[in-house]
Amino acid sequence: MSRSNSRSRAPVPELEADITDLSHDGRGVARVDGKAVFVAGALEGERVRLRIRKRHRHFDEAEVAEVLSRSPHRVEPKCPHFGQCGGCSLQHLDATAQIAAKQRVLADNFARIGKVEPAQWLPPLVDEPWGYRRKGRLSVRAVAKKGRVLVGFREEANPRYVADIRHCDVLHPALGSRIELIGDLVGAMDAAADIPQIEFAAGDDAVALVFRHMQPLSERDREALIAFGKAHGFAIYLQPGGVSGVHPLWPEAPRLAFKLSPGGGADDVELEFQPLDFVQVNAGMNRRMMARAMELLDPQPGDRVLDLFCGLGNFTLPIARRVAEVVGVEGEHGLVSRAADNARRNGIANAGFLVANLFEDQRGVDWARQPWDKLLLDPPRAGADQVLAYLPHKTTRRIVYVSCHPASLARDAGILVNQHGFRLGAAGVMDMFPHTAHVESIALFER
CATH class of the missing domain: 2.40.50.1070 (OB fold (Dihydrolipoamide Acetyltransferase, E2P))
Structure with missing residues (x-):
């Protein structure tokens, strides 16, 4: 019996059900008497005996009591704490099926929320699935x-x-x-x-x-x-x-720092950071993501690039190695200060950094009125719809959007395609958080 039911003497009901889908948070989805049941530890295609944990008006929550018919993608979790610890939810699903499930989530969000579909699906980006969290x-x-x-x-x-x-x-x-x-x-x-x-x-050394x-x-x-x-x-x-x-x-x-080398040496930069600063959690995936972002953005020597939600300059500084000018905009003063310091340490003079709350209307400020050839967006979960109310301008030919939340990316993709006249040229998922249901993705928009 789970702790949440320990005060009740009534037996916890157990039911048999078929799992027909995987939810956005990695739980199996079943229907019992027409009501949705989210089943922790169950996989799509399985038949399970489940134990109800909590009842709600429109859905119930449950856990697996016994797997009656196993999915071919079920594997033995490496961690003995799986199922108790909430740090991972998908260790029982093989790696190929994990990333496929994440791509289905992204595709579903594009179709359902943004009413868009990429012209090309990019191969999923994957890296070492263990020991990755820094x-x-x-x-x-x-x-x-x-x-x-x-x-x-x-x-x-x-x-x-x-x-x-x-x-x-x-x-x-x-x-x-x-x-x-x-x-x-x-x-x-x-x-x-x-x-x-x-x-x-x-960091790389501490x-x-x-x-x-x-x-x-x-x-x-x-x-x-x-x-x-x-x-x-x-x-x-x-x-x-x-x-x-x-x-x-x-x-x-x-001293905490990490190196990025998206161009195989030519674009090397080193970023120093403070321990509570936002950095990409997965160092190996960050390097792969950086290489793909550069490939999609295709920075050229004469380009002027705007990097919004720039943080420490994770994208800004490598881009600066290849373009005429890049400006990074971020809402947190400390990150902007450290990004500017990182530019100086790396001998980069063509990158500027500005503080601005990107969830407020900035269309009257100088950087928002200027023409930019290309735009990179890396917003938090809320997405970038506030920015897209006044950007991009007609001069912007290409946008690379890095997302940590598929629903906000899908919404913003709809804005870019249907309101700004862009084409969703390519999109794909990145396994930034293996063994979890978190979906990180990247998309290319072209005029």
Whole structure:
């Protein structure tokens, strides 16, 4: 019985059903008496005995009690915590079927929301499926009944609880193999009950851990963290308050950076970042994504390019190596400052960076009125519809759109095609988050 039903003495109902589809979050979809049921752990094409977890007015949520007829794509999950930990939802589905499911989600969103279809489907981009995650947040909770501190992701069935895991195969290996050690470290601290989360970030040569603490740390705790960092090669940061309060504990001046080489050497850049900055989670996929973006954008020596939602300059700086001018626009002051610093460190003089809230109307400012040959968009989940109310101009011939949410991409594709007269020339998915239902994609729009 799941924890959510532990207060009820009534038996949890079990039913047999056929799984006819996979939902956007990786759960199997069945229909029981005409009502949709989302079944964690079930795959399309299977017949299962399921156990109802929660009932809702229009749908129910369930978990697999027994697989009666297996999908040919079902595999044994590598992680012993699969099904309990909510960090991954698709480890039981083989890699080829995972990426195919993500492409179906993207195609469905294009057709249903944007009423568009790409002229060409790009081959899916895939990379190493394990040890790929270089950025994220781990929850921390001292659990008296277990006599230890748990460090990890939230439980799949009960997000209020932290999953009891000992290691994680999708995290950067330096971190994934030390989850239990980090829990032991926190458990021995005076502030064990006052540390709710640990954020992590890995560069090419260093891994940082950011300890959020709700009360000042004792000298003994600070010494313990420093000793742990030295013993295991972690840079240790403290976060006593908001993001602006993050500061290094050890060493005195850690350096986080990663290199990009989309042109095989000619476009090399190195980006420095702070541990809470947004960077692409999957380093290997970021390199592949960068190469594809450059291929689709086709930057030429005389081009003027606008890069919106530019962050640290992940796309802006490699593009600058090939064009006359590129301007990156981003809403967060800190990221813009560090992007400009990265341009200087890389000897790039033809890249400019500006701060602007791209979810507000910017059509009156200078950069929004200028003619741009090409446009790159890499918005957050909300997409770029606010920007597309006044951009692109008639001079813009080509747009590359990098998306972390297929529904907002599909909506914006409809705007570009139906309102601005572009053609959706190509699109494809990128497996930025293997073993999860997250769909990252890239699309090319041409006049």
